[in-house]
Amino acid sequence: MTTLVDRVIAALRANHDTLAALVPTLTEEQLNSRSGAEEWTVAQVLSHLGSGAEISRKPIATAAGEHVEVEDNQTIWDRWNGSSPADQAAGFLKHDAAYVDLVEGLTAEQRDRQIQMGILPDPVSLLVAVAMRLNEVASHAWDARVGVDPSATVDAGSADLLIELFRGPLAFLLGFTAKADQVDQDVRLAIPGGGIVITDAVTVTDPIDDPTATFEGPAEAVIRLMTGRLRPDHAAGITITGNVTLEELRNVFPGY
Structure with missing residues (x-):
């Protein structure tokens, strides 16, 4: 039986394979072009993803019993930034x-072991570890691809999966990334595959029976909204109806 962990790992593989096909074809000019992350070039996005892979692999490998060379994160970042x-x-x-x-x-047996990520106070399951990586990879893969193809979208399978994950194992991240105080009224926003509820906190829920607003657009655009990437130049065809505006939602989700 395919588990949620299996599906997340498959999505990580899909994103990797897409970039592995693209990256070797990029010219020096394309690597130095502006990415979807406004302050980074395409190469800098790939550097961020690469250093993130190097750093986040270590605790999983350690939990699996592999001997891992100890190197502090700043040293790793400096090495990548200097490349x-x-x-x-x-x-x-x-x-x-x-x-x-x-x-x-x-x-x-290795999948059942707890993982000490370092950035979190307590050990986490493999599901949380790989889900956090998918959240990073799906958005930054878009950053890299849209830098050379303005029509690029977040991988559709990853987007559907992330909406599901934000209802469960990634829900805690919204406490850090979402700003509920940016709207003046409670919002129950219908989105593909679920809902976003904004009260004194922001949560992703199962589909909503009585929405106060509706997001008209694909799931990948919802993920770009939630990560600060649904900017006016990449929001064609997206409409919001009801008691909240797209601009207000952008303020709720400033991005990372």
């Missing part, structure tokens, strides 16, 4: 592949 755009791109391919290969190859 050329071409080396950042090549490094991403290497380290992201190593991450995906690791999580695909874990045994059932």
Whole structure:
């Protein structure tokens, strides 16, 4: 039976394979072009994804019983930041592949072990660890791809899965990333595959029977909204009806 962990790992593989097909074709000019992350080039996005893969692989590998070389995060970031755009791109391919290969190859017993991520106070399950990685990868993969193809979208399967994950194991992230005080009234927003409820906190829910507003657009646009990427130049065809505006929702989800 396919589990939620299996589906997340499959989505990580799909995103990796898409970028692995694209990245070797990029010219120096494309690597240095502006990405969907406004302050980063395409190469810098790949560097961020690559360093993230290197860092987040270590605790999973440690929990699985692999000997892992200890290196502090700042040293890793400095090494990546000091690399050329071409080396950042090549490094991403290497380290992201190593991450995906690791999580695909874990045994059932290794999957059950708790993982100390370092950025969180308590150990987490493999599901939380890989879900956090998918949240990072899906959005930044879009950042990289839209830098060379303005029509790019977030991987559709990843978007559907992330909406499901934000209803469950990733719900805690909304306490850090969403700003409920940016709207003056309670909002129950119908979205593809669920709902977003804004009261004194922001939650993603199952589909809503009595919405006060409706998001008209695909699930991938919802994920871009929730990560601060549904900007006016990438929001064609998206409409919001009801008691909240798209601009207010952008303020609720400033991005990361």
